[in-house]
Amino acid sequence: MGRIFKRQISMNINKEIEKQYPETCNEFKKLQKEQYDTFCKKQYDYGQHNITLGMDLTDPDNRHLSITAIIIRINDKVQRLFNLVLRRKVKAQNEPIEDAFKDISVYSIIAQIVTNEKWGK
Secondary structure, eight states: OOHHHHHHHHHHHHHHHHHHOHHHHHHHHHHHHHHHHHHHHHHHHHOTHHHHTTSOTTSHHHHHHHHHHHHHHHHHHHHHHIIIIIIIOOOOSSSOHHHHHHHHHHHHHHHHHHHTTOTTO
């Protein structure tokens, strides 16, 4: 299939889903915007080196290490959720559980950016 045809199909699917589930789609878009805003604020505070570990990500081994570090960060958040939601079933004391879900989502996107060799560019 050509690129234009695929884009038209995707746009039609998006319109159909937005029509069927307007509140769900609007909430999804709102959360993405909030996560993007948080991402930008954290990048302003931390810079790119918290992800690159101070290394040059044009080197595949360094990129692999960066992805590994992101996976560890995601695992920390998953373990937090396991502990708070599945094991203790108590309210979080230091930050809302929703923050862990947001962090996992943002780290997942960052991992894709690193994999696509676009981090820091």
